Amino acid sequence: xxxxxxxxxxxxxxxxxxxxxxxxxxxxxxxxxxxxxxxxxxxxxxxxxxxxxxxxxxxxxxxxxxxxxxxxxxxxxxxxxxxxxxxxxxxxxxxxxxxxxxxxxxxxxxxxxxxxxxxxxxxxxxxxxxxx
Amino acid sequence: xxxxxxxxxxxxxxxxxxxxxxxxxxxxxxxxxxxxxxxxxxxxxxxxxxxxxxxxxxxxxxxxxxxxxxxxxxxxxxxxxxxxxxxxxxxxxxxxxxxxxxxxxxxxxxxxxxxxxxxxxxxxxxxxxxxxxxxxxxxxxxxxxxxxxxxxxxxxxxxxxxxxxxxxxxxxxxxxxxxxxxxxxxxxxxxxxxxxxxxxxxxxxxxxxxxxxxxxxxxxxxxxxxxxxxxxxxxxxxxxxxxxxxxxxxxxxxxxxxxxxxxxxxxxxxxxxxxxxxxxxxxxxxxxxxxxxxxxxxxxxxxxxxxxxxxxxxxxxxxxxxxxxxxxxxxxxxxxxxxxxxxxxxxxxxxxxxxxxxxxxxxxxxxxxxxxxxxxxxxxxxxxxxxxxxxxxxxxxxxxxxxxxxxxx
Numbered sequence: 001x002x003x004x005x006x007x008x009x010x011x012x013x014x015x016x017x018x019x020x021x022x023x024x025x026x027x028x029x030x031x032x033x034x035x036x037x038x039x040x041x042x043x044x045x046x047x048x049x050x051x052x053x054x055x056x057x058x059x060x061x062x063x064x065x066x067x068x069x070x071x072x073x074x075x076x077x078x079x080x081x082x083x084x085x086x087x088x089x090x091x092x093x094x095x096x097x098x099x100x101x102x103x104x105x106x107x108x109x110x111x112x113x114x115x116x117x118x119x120x121x122x123x124x125x126x127x128x129x130x131x132x
Numbered sequence: 133x134x135x136x137x138x139x140x141x142x143x144x145x146x147x148x149x150x151x152x153x154x155x156x157x158x159x160x161x162x163x164x165x166x167x168x169x170x171x172x173x174x175x176x177x178x179x180x181x182x183x184x185x186x187x188x189x190x191x192x193x194x195x196x197x198x199x200x201x202x203x204x205x206x207x208x209x210x211x212x213x214x215x216x217x218x219x220x221x222x223x224x225x226x227x228x229x230x231x232x233x234x235x236x237x238x239x240x241x242x243x244x245x246x247x248x249x250x251x252x253x254x255x256x257x258x259x260x261x262x263x264x265x266x267x268x269x270x271x272x273x274x275x276x277x278x279x280x281x282x283x284x285x286x287x288x289x290x291x292x293x294x295x296x297x298x299x300x301x302x303x304x305x306x307x308x309x310x311x312x313x314x315x316x317x318x319x320x321x322x323x324x325x326x327x328x329x330x331x332x333x334x335x336x337x338x339x340x341x342x343x344x345x346x347x348x349x350x351x352x353x354x355x356x357x358x359x360x361x362x363x364x365x366x367x368x369x370x371x372x373x374x375x376x377x378x379x380x381x382x383x384x385x386x387x388x389x390x391x392x393x394x395x396x397x398x399x400x401x402x403x404x405x406x407x408x409x410x411x412x413x414x415x416x417x418x419x420x421x422x423x424x425x426x427x428x429x430x431x432x433x434x435x436x437x438x439x440x441x442x443x444x445x446x447x448x449x450x451x452x453x454x455x456x457x458x459x460x461x462x463x464x465x466x467x468x469x470x471x472x473x474x475x476x477x478x479x480x481x482x483x484x485x486x487x488x489x490x491x492x493x494x495x496x497x498x499x500x501x502x503x504x505x506x507x508x509x510x511x512x513x514x515x516x517x518x519x520x521x522x523x524x525x526x527x528x529x530x531x532x533x534x535x536x537x538x539x540x541x
Contacts (some may be wrong), residue, residue: 006164006165006166007164008160008164009162011265015261015499022342022373022374024371025370026515026518027514027517027518028183028372028518029513029518030494030518031186032182037518037519037520038517038518039517039520039521040517041245041517054496057337057342057343057515058374059342059369059372059373059374060270060271060286060338060369060370060371060372060373060374060375060376061515062179062210062268062269062270062286062287062288062289063179063263063288064288065179065185065268065288065289065290065291066179066180066184066185066186066189066288066289066290067156067184067185069185069188069189069290070184070185070187070188071185071186071187072188073186073187074186074187074188085343085344085345085374086344087286087374087376088161088165088285088286088288088291088305088344089270089286089288091161091164091165092287092288092291093288093290094160094511095157095160095161095164096157096288096290096291097198101164103164120373131310
């Protein structure tokens with residue numbers, strides 16, 4: 001189990017998508033299709049739909065606030081967001097889109113969790129549990 | 133969070149359901165970041181374009197407007213998707229234009245002033261030292277905090293809209309003295325002249341040490357930055373490192389408050405070779421050039437004047453498209469000063485009220501066969517990667533020479 005310093009939102013279960021670089025919806029994603037589209041990105045081509053993003057940090061770009069809402073409404077958005085460090089844009093966007101968000105997660109998660117694992121994110125106690 | 137009498141009334145719904153719902157979102161954000169109270173804001177700058185908000189955001193704004201919601205703070209709109217006097221060849225789809233038109237109309241019904249700028253401090257509102265804001269362009273926030281001594285966090289579209297309806301924002305982050313102190317000492321030995329150098333410096337520091345709690349304190353061996361230089365530095369720090377506050381020794385208004393603490397801070401050095409290597413990391417300056425873009429953030433009058441001076445009366449190559457993004461206000465100034473005619477005469481296309489990367493540039497790439505963009509903007513170089521473009525990041529004069537020749541020398 002991993003603990004986060006701050007958390008908001010409902011409990012959610014989903015497939016981990018571990019992204020090793022600081023994240024930005026505008027700079028990294030094809031927001032029409034919900035896939036990583038940045039040239040040279042280690043997750044290039046991967047879909048975010050229904051995934052729980054596990055990421056050490058964020059890039060700037062105010063677009064993230066609307067983008068999380070827009071992608072969720074299209075059915076191609078994240079199920080949850082788990083960050084090391086975070087900025088207000090991601091948190092404001094997650095709350096507007098009603099997507100659970102955690103920040104200040106135990107850094108072990110980035111070494112021990114890999115893409116495809118099933119996670120249970122529980123913002124009520126700021127925990128992330130690996131189910132399988 | 134401690135709520136004032138007025139805030140309790142908003143929470144009860146006395147100011148209407150939209151304000152109540154958005155205030156609840158603000159409360160959640162405030163509690164997430166440990167805010168103890170709200171702070172009134174005197175100006176809001178709002179990012180709200182259809183390209184990023186989609187139908188869900190457009191519906192939210194329409195619902196607010198239809199419900200009679202009204203802003204209680206002066207609010208201006210950031211660069212959208214609609215470009216004034218845009219050449220049809222570079223226009224986004226009719227669908228995007230139609231939906232963006234509806235969004236902008238509903239924003240006006242709410243009371244948002246549609247000014248279409250991502251550099252509000254150079255165009256529509258210059259905050260005083262210590263003034264609390266809710267601004268939604270990340271680079272503009274970093275500029276306002278660092279260069280003007282104003283106080284704002286990054287406020288995304290929904291959050292800025294909430295602030296405009298409630299007149300306040302949670303007091304965390306850069307509204308508070310304790311978060312504005314330097315956390316990193318950066319000694320810059322590189323000679324930093326062109327805006328591309330300033331952007332590269334911001335990108336380097338953002339990538340090495342970024343994070344929203346990071347507040348770099350820059351000391352230069354030799355630099356006298358202009359406001360446009362600092363605009364590029366702020367934009368690059370924000371977009372690469374999510375940094376919203378910085379100090380420059382002898383330049384920014386709060387730097388002197390933190391000088392004595394420097395010895396205890398982590399230290400970074402940026403050399404000439406660091407900057408050169410970073411610029412070169414974007415790709416080689418070889419081959420033909422069919423697209424050169426200036427403007428992220430929006431160009432100032434002085435920056436457009438610089439382009440005219442560097443063009444020296446020459447036209448850009450017939451095989452090369454050159455785009456400049458600027459605001460409505462700077463365009464009007466450029467028109468008055470003859471700068472706009474000079475740019476048009478040289479074959480430069482001026483996009484007004486939008487940032488080029490807001491205009492469905494992925495579709496443009498496929499339609500026009502573009503694959504690479506040459507620019508002096510580190511922010512733009514970062515933004516185009518997800519749209520399938522490679523970027524070449526070089527100094528302004530080199531961009532102009534490439535545009536005139538249609539190829540690199």
